[in-house]
Every structure is written in structure tokens, then in C-alpha cells.
Amino acid sequence: MTTQTTAPDTPGARNADTPTGLLPLPEKAARALALGGSALTIVSTFLAWTWTADFPGDLTVYGYPGGLQVLVLIGALIATLFALASYGIRGLGRLAPAGPDAALKFATLATFATSWYTIIAISTELGGVVNLEPGGYLVAVSSLTALTGALALPFQRPQPDPADPDDTGWEKFRHTAAYKWETTKAVFAAGPPRPVPALPSYAEILIIVAVLALGLVVFTYGIGTEYDELFVGFLITAGFGFAALNKAGLIAHASQITSRHQNITICGAFAAAALFPFTQTNDQYATLGVYILIFAxxxxxxxxxxxxxxxxxxxxxxxxxxxxxxxxxxxxxxxxxxxxxxxxxxxxxxxxxxxxxxxxxxxxxxxxxxxxxxxxxxxxxxxxxxxxxxxxxxxxxxxxxxxxxxxxxxxxxxxxxxxxxxxxxxxxxxxxxxxxxxxxxxxxxxxxxxxxxxxxxxxxxxxxxxxxxxxxxxxxxxxxxxxxxxxxxxxxxxxxxxxxxxxxxxxxxxxxxxxxxxxxxxxxxxxxxxxxxxxxxxxxxxxxxxxxxxxxxxNKLQFLGNYQLFAFGLALILLMRFRPEGLIPNRRRQLEFHEDAEAPTLLTKAGA
Structure with missing residues (x-):
């Protein structure tokens, strides 16, 4: 495989007719599918997904998303923005400082997983797919279409040439050592990653306020989910959504801004937390809030x-x-x-x-x-x-x-x-x-x-x-x-x-x-x-x-009964597998766990 010499998320960096993703589709067709599928998913959230209100959340209303439809709408909006950014539209590049393609994959995966979870839940609880309305069929097809297009996009990082299975042990060692040497030279040629340019202080403070407000909204929504299906959908959307924002580079960008204003960030975080009881109408969820603070x-x-x-x-x-x-x-x-x-x-x-x-x-x-x-x-x-x-x-x-x-x-x-x-x-x-x-x-x-x-x-x-x-x-x-x-x-x-x-x-x-x-x-x-x-x-x-x-x-997974700890443990295993340094790591531990993974990215930057 030939090593790419241009940034992997730059449109036009490859031959548009060369399939280099997980699925054999031309790059232009893949981007069109991702954008069109995400746009249709947005439309589907304004249609009825089922004919009866027996399924919680009242998904029978036309023109007004409710319950799980809101989560799908949020995921589809994020996926649409990343899809537009992948076309190089002026002004949308700031949405993905690290490149939109990987972020688009996770955003469409969030939409697909939440949509299909909802469709399967409706069919299971109500007794078959006959209980679906046109919006349900549309969201199933459109979210799958968007995910298919996103998965067909080119990979972000180059891979080494596969070793010949007939090679001797010494030849395999030499092959691996040569690749690592070329990677090391590219890393030194690229130099350290450049920090995000500082914005005016007032702009960065506004970004911090927006991040804290978003955190309060997400936490309040998650702790106040009214039924089990909605909380599971919230976990799916929030998990893959966080991964999408991280791949886009927005999490790293926000971390650099908050590190430049640590005192303001800490004071703002406590102010946002102090607003939480005022968002509750009774002590039902404030109870969880005080226990969370004790535990934290x-x-x-x-x-x-x-x-x-x-x-x-x-x-x-x-x-x-x-x-x-x-x-x-x-x-x-x-x-x-x-x-x-x-x-x-x-x-x-x-x-x-x-x-x-x-x-x-x-x-x-x-x-x-x-x-x-x-x-x-x-x-x-x-x-x-x-x-x-x-x-x-x-x-x-x-x-x-x-x-x-x-x-x-x-x-x-x-x-x-x-x-x-x-x-x-x-x-x-x-x-x-x-x-x-x-x-x-x-x-x-x-x-x-x-x-x-x-x-x-x-x-x-x-x-x-x-x-x-x-x-x-x-x-x-x-x-x-x-x-x-x-x-x-x-x-x-x-x-x-x-x-x-x-x-x-x-x-x-x-x-x-x-x-x-x-x-x-x-x-x-x-x-x-x-x-x-x-x-x-x-x-x-x-x-x-x-x-x-x-x-x-x-506390929210108690409806799973004996399978509660199994599901929770499986989620922890997956999270620690893909983010072993933790959700909010310090720089030292992040480099310890991902120093090898960062080398190919720097390799592409060095060759650009």
C-alpha cells in the first residue's frame, strides 16, 4: 500500500474513483451518501415512527420530534455538519480541526445505532414491524445509507506493507524495523504538533461558557430521562457523539482553551453545577445529584x-x-x-x-x-x-x-x-x-x-x-x-x-x-x-x-436486573479498550497510551 503524502481528510487528496474505505465505493459517491442519508434522517424525525402511544415517548406525532426522535435528530444534525465540512465548504473547517472524515464515521454510527435500537424496540414491544409508520421505515433506511457512505470514506492513517508469510524471522524483523525507522524520521521531520492559535480572551471565555452550558444540559437530560428506552438511547448517542467530537479535534481544542483559563473554568464549572437543583421540579433527581457529588x-x-x-x-x-x-x-x-x-x-x-x-x-x-x-x-x-x-x-x-x-x-x-x-x-x-x-x-x-x-x-x-x-x-x-x-x-x-x-x-x-x-x-x-x-x-x-x-x-440500568452488571462491565471494557488513558487524561498519560498511534498521523503531515 502506498503511503499518502497529503492530509487524509483533504478533499481531492486521492483519486475520487479509488475505493480506499471499508466499503468499495468511490469517494465522491460515499460523501454524497453520507450527506444525503443524514439529511433524510433529519426529515424522518419529523414524521411518525409508530401509530400507537403505547411505546413510550409518543412517537406518533407529525412535525414534532419526541423522545428518542430528539436524540436521532441531534445525531443527524452533527453528522450533516461534518458531512458538509468534508466537502471543504468555507467556514465549516473549524468544526473539525483534525479532519471531518473520522468524526463523520462516528456521528453516522451514533445516528444509525440509536435509530435501529428504537426501531427494534418498537417492533419487539409492540409485536412486529407492522407497527411502524413511514417515518420509522425512512429513518432505518436513511441512517443505514449515511453509515454506508461514511464507512466507504478513505482511512485516516496509512498502514505498513504486509509482511510476506514466507519471510524468515529475520526478514520479518527487518521489515518491521524499516517501517519504524521511516516513521521515526517522519515524526522528527514534522516536529511537535502545533497548538491551536489563541483566540481573543473574551471569545475563549464565551467558548468555555458554551461548553459548560452544554455539559449541564447533557447531564440534566441524562439524569432526568423518564423511561428506560430513552436512557439507553441517550447512552448510545452520547457515547458515539463524544467519540465524534474527539475525532474532529474539538475536545482537544476545548481542552487547550480551558487550560489557558483554568481558574475561570473551575469557577464556571461550580456555577453550572449550582444551577442543577434549579432545573429539577422535585427531589427525585436531586437525590442522585448529591450522591454523585459524595462519590465524586x-x-x-x-x-x-x-x-x-x-x-x-x-x-x-x-x-x-x-x-x-x-x-x-x-x-x-x-x-x-x-x-x-x-x-x-x-x-x-x-x-x-x-x-x-x-x-x-x-x-x-x-x-x-x-x-x-x-x-x-x-x-x-x-x-x-x-x-x-x-x-x-x-x-x-x-x-x-x-x-x-x-x-x-x-x-x-x-x-x-x-x-x-x-x-x-x-x-x-x-x-x-x-x-x-x-x-x-x-x-x-x-x-x-x-x-x-x-x-x-x-x-x-x-x-x-x-x-x-x-x-x-x-x-x-x-x-x-x-x-x-x-x-x-x-x-x-x-x-x-x-x-x-x-x-x-x-x-x-x-x-x-x-x-x-x-x-x-x-x-x-x-x-x-x-x-x-x-x-x-x-x-x-x-x-x-x-x-x-x-x-x-x-442506577439507570436497574431495569436490566441480573444483566445490569454484565452490560455495565461490557461498556467499561469497550471504553477502556478504545480510550485507556481515561476520558479526561493528562498529556503524559495520553502520550504513553497513544505515542505509536500518533506516529502515522505525523507521517502524513511530514510528507505533505
Whole structure:
């Protein structure tokens, strides 16, 4: 195969009659199919897909998309824009800084998958394809047509010549080495990738506002999906849509802009999150919001231990339990043997201090271990904590935690006369109990983010990164590895205890079963670690987004019953296969996982 010497997404870079995609179609015909199919898909969303309202979402209306039709419409609009950009239309090039062809493939795949999922669901639930209206048939054909055209577009990156199967081992080695050498020369010739030119500050701030507003809309829509089919369709559209935007280069472009305005981005993100309770009419989804914040805050604390210091902690949820138990025992619960009622600020200090002490006590004798040995010890600590809390019932041990019944009837917080258990009117909006705790957890999350940023950029933070990358080299450079790791363990434990104090008041009851290593519903140690890895280790926004996804998706997939964890695990496997560095990775990890994949792209740029 001949290596391309022009940018792969440039129209006219190849012979238009040469089929170089997955399907044997000329390039001009493929682009026409992708554009025409996407346009017809838009039209189909304004037609009825079924004749009866028995299928949720009321897909019987002409001229007004509803339910899953809205998701298909959004995907088709994105695909149409990328299809127009692939023609080189003036002004649309900014939609795909990295090239529109790969983005078009994922956008049409999102539309096709959501459309056909809806058609299959209608046929299954209503008893056959006879229940489809003309719009249903049209969307099935048009989305398939658009996907066919997109898949026939040329590949983005060149591939090496296949080795002759009759070659000897030495000839295969020489062939591979020669290709890698040519790739390396092209990479050095191309030089480092050029950053996106900076726009005026006001324009970049407006882009940040638009990105945050879009994030709030997507999250609010996802958490408020009214029926199961709509949430599954939302997952399909959002997943492939994110991949399309990433392939187009828009995610990287937005990341560069936000990195130039980090303080504005962080403040704007918290402002957008504060608007979430005002988008809800009751506490049904605000409940999920406050639990997501608790889970995300604990995941961010674990990110210090795992993401910055590189310590694999499999029992981290125990520190959340220590903080929750400590706060519940001094917050006026009738189940507490101490019979004291501290104010909230004192209970917070007690919970954080208790977790800090346990972090030091556990870390001091164990942090001289490394790797798997440390992971096994922390896993044991998590189980020891749960079993101990279960046995402190007055029978197997002193009566402190009330055994498996836990500490119950924990009263609502009352801070400066503000009762968190009562409804309050704010600007014409009624804010319920869980919304009150949502705002409180937002403040706690802001504190944790501040601690993470300041510690990560400090001298101790650089020492954590040095230990993570190569502990032997860090020790040789004079870093006290044990002390540095113990500080990371203590800081992470105290942040988990801080979140545990709020969790105790939100749930009313603290029991040992809430702090397992693994279970169907987070938070638990396995889900916390998955949130850090999935979101992006060593970053602030990564664990927050990862925790939100890992808490929201299992709650929304409960209709799958016994297949819930299977479907969820399969989705995680696919995601980590195609994006192992996480959703929001730092630059170092992104290069570690994709340095080989970036070489062919630079090769084409060098030859251009």
C-alpha cells in the first residue's frame, strides 16, 4: 500500500474513483451518501415512527420530534455538519480541526445505532414491524445509507506493507524495523504538533461558557430521562457523539482553551453545577445529584493516592466509613452510646480527623511495601474495618457501632439556623432536602478540589509524581519516599472522611454493608478505583466525570436486573479498550497510551 503524502481528510487528496474505505465505493459517491442519508434522517424525525402511544415517548406525532426522535435528530444534525465540512465548504473547517472524515464515521454510527435500537424496540414491544409508520421505515433506511457512505470514506492513517508469510524471522524483523525507522524520521521531520492559535480572551471565555452550558444540559437530560428506552438511547448517542467530537479535534481544542483559563473554568464549572437543583421540579433527581457529588469527592481524594502518588489502594472506601461513623456518633443520634450532639463544623473536624488518624495508623507500617503487596494490605484493611464495625455491637465487642443495625436516626443538619431537612424558597424555586445537601456537598467538593490543586502543584505534589513514575530513581534523588507516601495516604484519607460526614446525614443511617470492596451500587472501593482510572488519573475533572458516570449508569440500568452488571462491565471494557488513558487524561498519560498511534498521523503531515 502506498503511503499518502497529503492530509487524509483533504478533499481531492486521492483519486475520487479509488475505493480506499471499508466499503468499495468511490469517494465522491460515499460523501454524497453520507450527506444525503443524514439529511433524510433529519426529515424522518419529523414524521411518525409508530401509530400507537403505547411505546413510550409518543412517537406518533407529525412535525414534532419526541423522545428518542430528539436524540436521532441531534445525531443527524452533527453528522450533516461534518458531512458538509468534508466537502471543504468555507467556514465549516473549524468544526473539525483534525479532519471531518473520522468524526463523520462516528456521528453516522451514533445516528444509525440509536435509530435501529428504537426501531427494534418498537417492533419487539409492540409485536412486529407492522407497527411502524413511514417515518420509522425512512429513518432505518436513511441512517443505514449515511453509515454506508461514511464507512466507504478513505482511512485516516496509512498502514505498513504486509509482511510476506514466507519471510524468515529475520526478514520479518527487518521489515518491521524499516517501517519504524521511516516513521521515526517522519515524526522528527514534522516536529511537535502545533497548538491551536489563541483566540481573543473574551471569545475563549464565551467558548468555555458554551461548553459548560452544554455539559449541564447533557447531564440534566441524562439524569432526568423518564423511561428506560430513552436512557439507553441517550447512552448510545452520547457515547458515539463524544467519540465524534474527539475525532474532529474539538475536545482537544476545548481542552487547550480551558487550560489557558483554568481558574475561570473551575469557577464556571461550580456555577453550572449550582444551577442543577434549579432545573429539577422535585427531589427525585436531586437525590442522585448529591450522591454523585459524595462519590465524586471521595474519588478525587483517592486520585491523590492513586493518580498522583501511584499507590494502589483497594480499601479506600473504609476511610469514607470511618468519617461517616465518627460524625454520626457525635451528631446526636439516639443509637450513639456517647449521647452528644456536636455542631456541624465540629462533626466535620471529628470525621476528617478520625480518617486522618486511621490513614496514618494503616499507612505507617504498610507503606514500605510496593505494588501488589500494598494493594493486598489495603484490601485487607477495608475488610477488617467492615467486620470490626459489624462486631462492635455489645456482644462480640464493646457497644459502639450497634453492629449490623448501624447508627440510625441521624438528625438533619442545622447550620446557623438553616435546616437542611426542610424545604426553602429561593428566587421562586422550591429547594428540597436533597437539594440543600447538594449545595453543601458542592462546597465540600470545592474544598477538595482546592486541596488537590494546591498539593498537586506544590513541592510535595512533584515528589508524589516522582514516586509514581520511578520510586527507585526518586529515592536516589533524595526524596524521602516513605514520608511522601504517608502524607499522600493521610491527605487522601482525611478528604474521604470529610465527605463521609455529609453522607452520614444524607442517608440518616450508617451501616457496615455500605462500605464493601465491590457491589452493584457505588460507592465501594472497586467503583472508586474505576472512577479514577476511567475519568483520568492525576486530573481534577477526570475523577469527577468518571464518578458521575459510574454512579448514574448503574442506577439507570436497574431495569436490566441480573444483566445490569454484565452490560455495565461490557461498556467499561469497550471504553477502556478504545480510550485507556481515561476520558479526561493528562498529556503524559495520553502520550504513553497513544505515542505509536500518533506516529502515522505525523507521517502524513511530514510528507505533505
Amino acid at each position: 469527592t471521595v474519588a478525587l481524594g483517592l486520585n491523590i493516592v492513586v493518580g498522583l502518588a501511584g499507590l494502589l489502594d483497594l480499601g479506600y472506601v473504609a476511610f469514607l466509613g470511618v468519617g461517616a461513623y465518627a460524625a454520626s456518633l457525635v451528631s446526636g443520634s439516639p443509637s450513639s452510646p456517647f449521647h452528644v450532639h456536636f455542631p456541624f463544623w465540629a462533626a466535620v473536624l471529628v470525621g476528617a480527623a478520625a480518617s486522618l488518624v486511621f490513614g496514618v495508623l494503616i499507612g505507617a507500617p504498610t507503606l514500605r511495601l510496593r505494588g501488589d503487596y500494598l494493594a493486598i494490605v489495603t484490601l485487607g484493611f477495608g475488610e477488617i474495618f467492615r467486620i470490626t464495625a459489624n462486631n462492635l455491637d455489645g456482644t462480640s465487642g464493646p457497644d459502639i457501632t450497634n453492629g449490623s443495625n448501624g447508627v440510625s436516626s441521624i438528625p438533619n443538619l442545622d447550620v446557623l439556623g438553616f435546616d437542611f431537612g426542610a424545604q426553602h424558597d429561593m428566587g421562586g424555586f422550591t429547594i428540597g432536602r436533597f437539594a440543600n445537601y447538594f449545595f453543601l456537598m458542592l462546597v465540600i467538593t470545592a474544598i477538595v478540589v482546592l486541596v488537590f490543586r494546591r498539593s498537586g502543584n506544590s513541592r510535595i505534589g512533584r515528589a508524589w509524581v516522582a514516586i509514581r513514575e520511578d520510586e527507585t530513581a526518586a529515592l536516589a534523588m533524595g526524596i524521602n519516599g516513605f514520608r511522601v507516601k504517608l502524607i499522600a495516604f493521610a491527605v487522601g484519607a482525611s478528604l474521604a472522611g470529610l465527605a463521609g460526614t455529609v453522607q452520614a446525614h444524607v442517608t440518616y443511617t450508617v451501616t457496615p454493608e455500605q462500605y464493601l470492596f465491590a457491589g452493584p451500587i457505588p460507592p465501594n472501593s472497586a467503583f472508586l478505583l474505576a472512577a479514577v482510572v476511567l475519568g483520568g488519573m492525576g486530573t481534577i475533572s477526570g475523577p469527577l466525570i468518571g464518578a458521575a458516570l459510574l454512579f448514574l449508569i448503574p
